[in-house]
Structure formats: C-alpha cells, structure tokens
Amino acid sequence: MGAHGGRVSLLWRCVVRRSVLVTGATSGVGLGVALRLAGAGFDVFATARDEPKAEKLRAVAAECAVGLRTVLLDVADADSCRRACAEVAEATDGGPWALVNNAGVPLVGAVEDLEDAAVRQLLEVNVVGAARMARLVLPGMRERGEGRIVNVSSLAGRITAPGMGWYCAGKAALGALNDALRMEAGPGGVRVAVVEAGAYASAIQGRAADGLAALTGRQTLFGDMYRVAEAALRESGTRLPSAEPVVSAVCRALVARRPRHRYVVGRQAKAGLLADALVPVRVKDHFKRVAMGAPAHPLVEYAARRWCTPW
Ligand SMILES: NC(=O)c1ccc[n+]([C@@H]2O[C@H](COP(=O)([O-])OP(=O)(O)OC[C@H]3O[C@@H](n4cnc5c(N)ncnc54)[C@H](OP(=O)(O)O)[C@@H]3O)[C@@H](O)[C@H]2O)c1
Incomplete structure (x- = not known):
C-alpha cells in the first residue's frame, strides 16, 4: 500500500465496497485517508x-497500487458541491x-488585521462548505437508514490562541455543527463524529x-508576533509529528461498529485540553502571548515557545 498505506485490519477487509467521499484529498x-481506505477496499471518491x-x-x-475515483470539488462553491455530490450519487x-x-x-493573523474577504473565505471552506456537504449527502443516508459523517476539526476548536482567532472560531463552529448534526441525524441511522487533532x-x-x-x-501592532510565528511555522515541518495518527483516527471513526463521538488525537492535544481546564486564564493568556512572540524572561520564552505554540 505504499507510504500512506498502513495496516489493514481484518474488520476492514470484511467491509464490502462501502463508498466514502473524502474532501480535500490532494x-x-x-x-492519507483516501489511500488508506482505498487500500482497505472502500469505494473512495x-x-x-x-x-x-x-x-x-x-x-x-496508482503508485500505491490502490484504486480510487477523483471528483472535482471546491467546497466554497455551492454549485461545485452540488455537481460533485450529484456525480457521486x-x-x-x-x-x-x-x-x-x-x-x-x-x-493566521490578529482579529484587527484580517479583512472580511479573508475571513469569509476561511468560514466558507472550513464551516459553511462542510455543513453544505453534509446537507447534500444526508438525504441519501437517511433513505438507506445508515451513513457516517466524520468532521476533521482541531484542538484549535477547543483552545484559542492569539493570532489564531478566526481559525479557532471556524473550528469551534465546526465542532458545534458536528454536535448538532450528531443529534439531528442520529435517529436516521447516521453516525456523526469529530476528529480533533493537535498540530501535525x-x-x-x-x-x-x-x-x-x-x-x-x-503596518501592524503585531509585527513581532508575525515574525516569530512565521519562523516557527516554516521550521515546524521538521518538529511536528506525522499525520498518520490523525488518518488512523478518521479511519477508526469510519470502521468502528460504534464510533466514538469525539476522537482527540495526539499527546499535545490531550495535554493541552487538560492544561486548559486546570491553568488559570491569566497564566494561560500570558504563556500563549509569549508563545506567539511577546517578549518575556528567556526561560519563559523557551517554555512557552516549546510547549504552548499551536503548531
Ligand atoms: N495540520 C495540522 O496541524 C492540523 C491540525 C488539526 C486539524 N487540521 C485540519 O485537518 C484538515 C486537513 O488539513 P491538512 O493538515 O491535511 O492540510 P493540507 O495538506 O493543506 O490539506 C488541505 C486539503 O484541503 C483542500 N482544500 C483547501 N481549500 C479547499 C476548497 N475550497 N475546496 C476543497 N478542498 C479544499 C486542499 O486542496 P488544495 O491542494 O487544492 O489546496 C487540501 O487537499 C483541515 O481541515 C485542517 O484544518 C490540521
């Protein structure tokens, strides 16, 4: 199955050509999800x-020796969503x-610095597009009396960092929509789960x-923050874990007989949620500001940038 393959459980082999539509599979x-599922025998779009x-x-x-079908889709474009779902239907x-x-x-950027157009595009893709896709596939799932929707969210949907306000707001909104969908579609046989990953x-x-x-x-008040954040982002590829555990969590949510409601992935995400619940807001805010570039004692800077950055 190649680099993106991974183990195929016995359970997966038993799944008979169930079809899965994976958005943003390039x-x-x-x-990773598209290749893993295709390798396990799913009919992947x-x-x-x-x-x-x-x-x-x-x-x-083809290099990974798996078969899948591709569909053109821009989730921010309602017509494209309709066309893609009609093709898959x-x-x-x-x-x-x-x-x-x-x-x-x-x-990424302070709330004061981001223009409406950039914010709208983010929300169109990360929130409205995801809800629209769910709306388009749900009638077919209800008719069959079964189906699954897995929403790939982020720790950012639960913990907000400065300079990340709109991204966090989008993921928080996706989490809320996921929870509403779970309750609304559950009685129709559709299981809805959210995957919340730390950075990878x-x-x-x-x-x-x-x-x-x-x-x-x-011209911005946040130039220092942007310089620190940009440098950290550019070198983060060598430091961050691979996407593999997130791919596995999405696949588990699809193959489990009784999927969990929520899959929190990664030690960073689990530790972050615990710290968020225990540490007083004033202390958290200080560390998050320093992590994103505010000056402080070198030891605090080291600790904050090592453990409190969102990536
Ligand atoms: N990486 C992390 O640290 C992290 C952590 C938690 C959650 N997440 C979430 O995980 C998901 C996958 O992200 P990733 O890390 O795998 O990033 P990625 O490699 O950048 O993949 C994003 C995918 O989304 C597609 N996409 C972007 N805009 C789209 C649109 N308008 N319509 C359809 N597809 C679009 C991209 O296609 P193009 O190639 O055409 O741009 C690409 O295939 C995202 O929802 C992200 O927010 C990421």
Whole structure:
C-alpha cells in the first residue's frame, strides 16, 4: 500500500465496497485517508479542486497500487458541491455511505488585521462548505437508514490562541455543527463524529506562513508576533509529528461498529485540553502571548515557545 498505506485490519477487509467521499484529498490527512481506505477496499471518491491536482492524485494512488475515483470539488462553491455530490450519487446509486469533511484552510493573523474577504473565505471552506456537504449527502443516508459523517476539526476548536482567532472560531463552529448534526441525524441511522487533532506536519503550515508573510509587510501592532510565528511555522515541518495518527483516527471513526463521538488525537492535544481546564486564564493568556512572540524572561520564552505554540 505504499507510504500512506498502513495496516489493514481484518474488520476492514470484511467491509464490502462501502463508498466514502473524502474532501480535500490532494495532500495531508485527506490524501492519507483516501489511500488508506482505498487500500482497505472502500469505494473512495477523493476530491481535488482542479483537474491537474486530480490527475496527480490518481498517479499517487496508482503508485500505491490502490484504486480510487477523483471528483472535482471546491467546497466554497455551492454549485461545485452540488455537481460533485450529484456525480457521486449517480456512481453509487444514491450517494456515499460516508462523508469525510476534511478540506480546510489556515488563517493566521490578529482579529484587527484580517479583512472580511479573508475571513469569509476561511468560514466558507472550513464551516459553511462542510455543513453544505453534509446537507447534500444526508438525504441519501437517511433513505438507506445508515451513513457516517466524520468532521476533521482541531484542538484549535477547543483552545484559542492569539493570532489564531478566526481559525479557532471556524473550528469551534465546526465542532458545534458536528454536535448538532450528531443529534439531528442520529435517529436516521447516521453516525456523526469529530476528529480533533493537535498540530501535525502537512502543507497547512506553509500555507499559514505564506499568509503571515503577506501581513508582515503591513503596518501592524503585531509585527513581532508575525515574525516569530512565521519562523516557527516554516521550521515546524521538521518538529511536528506525522499525520498518520490523525488518518488512523478518521479511519477508526469510519470502521468502528460504534464510533466514538469525539476522537482527540495526539499527546499535545490531550495535554493541552487538560492544561486548559486546570491553568488559570491569566497564566494561560500570558504563556500563549509569549508563545506567539511577546517578549518575556528567556526561560519563559523557551517554555512557552516549546510547549504552548499551536503548531
Ligand atoms: N495540520 C495540522 O496541524 C492540523 C491540525 C488539526 C486539524 N487540521 C485540519 O485537518 C484538515 C486537513 O488539513 P491538512 O493538515 O491535511 O492540510 P493540507 O495538506 O493543506 O490539506 C488541505 C486539503 O484541503 C483542500 N482544500 C483547501 N481549500 C479547499 C476548497 N475550497 N475546496 C476543497 N478542498 C479544499 C486542499 O486542496 P488544495 O491542494 O487544492 O489546496 C487540501 O487537499 C483541515 O481541515 C485542517 O484544518 C490540521
């Protein structure tokens, strides 16, 4: 199964060609999930935003000796979502058995510095697009009396950091929508689960750093924060864990007979949630500010930037 393969459990082998629609499958977790599921015998519809990316995705799948189908999808575009879901419905006789809402974009910058257009684009992709995709596949799932929706969220949906306000708000919104969907669709046989990951290495850090570089050139009160954050993001690929545990968590949410409601992935995420519950707000705020670039005693700077950065 190649680099993105991994073990295929006996249970997976028993799953008979269930179809799964994975959004944002050109890199990172989406790519890993698409390849892992395809290798395990699922009928995978992996989405890419344009044909060259779809072609590359098919080539990677071929290299890993797995078969999957690609679908063009921009989750921020309602027509594209409708077209993609209609295509999958036609190929699967009514729609996918499961949807993995994985597509996501980063947005780093202080609330004061981010323009409406950038914020709207983030919310369109990370929140509205995910809800729209769920809305489009749910009728087919209800008709069959079963289905799964897995939403790929983040620790950022539970813990907010300065310079990350809008990204965190988007993931918090996705978490809330996930919980509502779980209660609304559950009686129809549709299981809904959220995967909340700590930071892992993917293309998203580079995309976030590029966004920050654009902000650094402007007049801002947060220039120091952006410089520290951009440097940390650029070198984070060598420090962060791989996406593999997140891929495994998404797959577990799909294959488990009784999936959990929430999969918190990674030691950083678990420790972060515990610390968030125990540490007083004033102390947390100070450490998070220092982690994101505010000056402090060198020891505090070391500790904050080692353990409190969101990546
Ligand atoms: N990396 C982390 O530390 C981390 C931690 C927690 C949660 N997450 C979440 O995990 C998910 C996957 O991220 P990743 O880390 O694997 O990042 P990634 O490698 O950048 O993958 C993001 C995927 O989303 C796609 N995408 C972006 N905008 C889209 C749109 N408008 N329509 C459809 N697809 C779109 C990208 O396609 P293109 O190639 O066309 O851009 C790419 O395939 C995201 O929801 C992210 O927020 C990431």
